[in-house]
Amino acid sequence: MSRQDQVDLLKRLLHYVDTRTTAMADSPWRNEVSVYTCAERLAEEQRVLFRKHPLVMGFGSDWATPGSYSTDDYAGLPILVVRGRDEKLRAFLNVCRHRGAKVADGCGSARVFSCPYHAWTYDLAGKLAGIPDERCFPDVRSERNSLVELPLCEKYGLVWVIPTADGTASFDIDPWLGGLGGELASYGFGSWSFYDRRVIPETMNWKIVVDTFNEGYHIGFLHRDSLRDVLMGNVNDFEAFGLNHRLTFPRRKLERLKAEPEESWDLMWNTSMVYLLFPNTVLIVQGDHVELARVFPREGRTDRSVMDLGLYVPKAPVTAEERAHWDKNMQLVLDVVTGEDFPTGRSIQIGLTSGAQNHLVYGRNEPAMIHYHQSMREALGLRA
Ligand code: FES
Ligand SMILES: [Fe+2]
Structure with a gap:
């Protein structure tokens, strides 16, 4: 974000604080309860959002050197991402071309991938390298000479994959970002380091997990013993970028800026910024570090989800003191999210399936909720 945009955003937040207001939608919006409970709706989300959109x-930096690889099945498909000897990052369906076993497991560093079943091997570019007793497979190598590749984009220090094999190996993320690219670039995430990760399975719809990060209305209440002393409740700046958005939460110390010269104002230290990278990723900029939450439905059920939460830092820690600082931050987010937000989310899921009502209502002070769910309707081709 440019320096001027940062100052303008801080000025908007100070204005909201002074006038006891917040970014507002034009009117409240009612969303159907079935969005969170209907199996057909989930099937459509999986068909469209988790197959045709970049995730x-x-x-x-998760794939720091040639041979670094990771695998996951979150999107409902086994995906392998690996950095090649040419430094290029590639994504493949993690499916052996012989009889379909996974060729890689977990994450780590590899020189080749050898399928555990019959040891067909693949190089880091996905090419089929070896078939034991190949005379038994005449003409097969020419017909299936590599893993099936998925389109991948590495840009702004982040990596996206579209989980549908369409014969292409890459795509450009910019048309999907609605103008957010320059702002993402300004953080310089390319040189940041992974610090820690937690995989958190939940018993609520995956969108309730995302909704956790979509408004600040609840901070003064649900988080009265944790975040209320740090963040102001019910005060947010909101900006949409196509289907994506940025929601900025002012820290309580923001008011001190009024007594300080504008040149010294620091956006990151005085706010928490939540970027929703449509459809399922929440990137939280927290002063001196970033939390990346990837959220998925689980087990094909409307009331099952999983959040993969990673903590990233500008520089890999070298001292015990630095590690203690990041550990404390990881524990803080876990305490708040899994200790306070998610129990409420579980109760919401139960409430939604109770039949108490057909619609929920998002207030004018919840513009990110409204934008997120209207964006989803748009992406799914539903009427606005
Ligand atoms: S399934 Fe992979 S080698 Fe047979
Ligand atoms: Fe919360």
């Missing part, structure tokens, strides 16, 4: 896979 964030992580920071580019």
Whole structure:
């Protein structure tokens, strides 16, 4: 974000604080309860959002050197991402071309991938390298000479994959970002380091997990013993970028800026910024570090989800003191999100399936909720 945009955003937040207001939608919006409970709706989300839209896979630095690889099945498909000897990052369906076993497991560093079943091997560019007793497979190598590749984009220090094989190996993320690219670039995530990760399975719809990060209305209440002393409740700046958005939460110390010269104002230290990278990724800029939450439905059920939460830092820690600082931050987000937000999310899922009502209502002070769910309707081709 440019320096001027940062100052303008801080000025908007100070104005909201002074006038006891917040970014507002034009009117409240009612969303159907079935969005969170209907199996057909989930099937449509999986068919469209988790197949045809780019999904964030992580920071580019997760695959730091040639041979670095990771695998996951979150999107409902086994995906392998690996950095080649040419430094290029590639994504493949993690499916052996012999009889379909996974060729790689977990994450780590590899020189080749050898299928555990019959040891067909693949190089880091996905090419089929070896078939034991190949005379038994005449003409097969020419017909299936590599893993099936998925389109991948590494840009702004982040990595996206579209989980549908269409014969292409890459795509440009910019048309999907609605103008957010320059702002993402300004953080310089390309040189950041992974610090820690948690995989958190939940018993609520995956969109309730995302909704956790979509408004600040609840901070003064649900988080009265944790975040209320740090963040102001019910005060947010909101900006949409196509289907994506940025929601900025002012820290309580923001008011001190009024007594300080504008040149010294620091956006990151005085706010928490939540970027929603449509459809399922939440990138939270927290002063001196970033949390990346990737959220998926689980087990094909409307009331099952999983959040993969990673903590990234500008520089890999070298001292015990630095590690203690990042550990404390990881624990803080876990305490708040899994200790306070998610129990409420579980109760919401139960409430939604109770039949108490057909619609939920998002207030004018919840513009990111409205934008997110209207964006989803648009992406699914539903009427606005
Ligand atoms: S399934 Fe992979 S080698 Fe047979
Ligand atoms: Fe919360």
